Amino acid sequence: MIIKTAEFLMSNSDVSKCPKDVLPEYAFIGRSNVGKSSLINMLTNHKNLAKTSGRPGKTQLINHFLINKNWFLVDLPGYGYARVSKTSKRQFQKFITNYFEQRQQLVLAFVLVDIRHEAQKIDLEFMQYMGENRIPFSIIFTKADKLKPKAIERHVEAYMQELLKTWEETPSYFITSSSSFIGRDEVLAKIDATNDEMNALRKS
Numbered sequence: 001m002i003i004k005t006a007e008f009l010m011s012n013s014d015v016s017k018c019p020k021d022v023l024p025e026y027a028f029i030g031r032s033n034v035g036k037s038s039l040i041n042m043l044t045n046h047k048n049l050a051k052t053s054g055r056p057g058k059t060q061l062i063n064h065f066l067i068n069k070n071w072f073l074v075d076l077p078g079y080g081y082a083r084v085s086k087t088s089k090r091q092f093q094k095f096i097t098n099y100f101e102q103r104q105q106l107v108l109a110f111v112l113v114d115i116r117h118e119a120q121k122i123d124l125e126f127m128q129y130m131g132e133n134r135i136p137f138s139i140i141f142t143k144a145d146k147l148k149p150k151a152i153e154r155h156v157e158a159y160m161q162e163l164l165k166t167w168e169e170t171p172s173y174f175i176t177s178s179s180s181f182i183g184r185d186e187v188l189a190k191i192d193a194t195n196d197e198m199n200a201l202r203k204s
């Protein structure tokens with residue numbers, strides 16, 4: 001898919017104030033600093049469309065970016081920074097869960113995890129939450145430039161094995177690097193295919 005236009009539309013802390021447009025949208029979620037905003041810049045081929053930082057907690061609001069005047073990418077705050085899930089009790093920021101539970105236009109979420117780390121409890125809990133709420137998601141492994149190909153394979157395999165302890169099937173996943181542009185075509189192809197599915201559904 002070719003990205004012809006990518007525009008920042010608005011930032012919100014309240015899902016009810018998000019754009020009213022009925023366009024398919026794709027949200028990026030994951031721990032703070034995992035690379036959500038960087039990935040949006042990589043996908044859209046813009047250096048500073050979404051604001052990034054080396055310090056966790058940069059993105060604080062729900063940010064809508066209109067792509068090709070036809071669908072939205074949504075940058076969200078990380079969930080492991082302001083309020084860490086200290087116990088098994090789930091404590092994702094309320095407006096993030098409001099977004100996921102209320103936003104009708106959301107067609108697919110991408111849950112980002114840093115490819116260098118073992119599966120973390122907070123990410124597994126978040127995926128569990130998505131499953132319970134029947135919100136479709138794919139996993140995006142980020143920062144693949146930090147590992148050699150063999151290690152990438154090993155880490156992904158270990159992650160899938162961990163998921164299979166609680167999931168019958170593993171979600172689709174993508175291996176990416178925003179600094180090396182790895183995985184860009186694959187993620188955009190997934191969005192393209194999902195947009196086509198949504199159009200077909202609308203027509204039927």
Ligand code: GTP
Pocket residue numbers: 031032033034035036037038039051052053054055056057058059060076077078079142143144145146176177178179180
């Ligand atoms: P919050 O907004 O705080 O939740 O963080 P975020 O998930 O949006 O992360 P952000 O995109 O701001 O990136 C965090 C840090 O990771 C920055 O220093 C980025 O340069 C770095 N980073 C992001 N993606 C990559 C990547 O693919 N490779 C490498 N090496 N660094 C990355």
Ligand code: MG
Pocket residue numbers: 036037038051052058059075076077
């Ligand atoms: Mg961010």
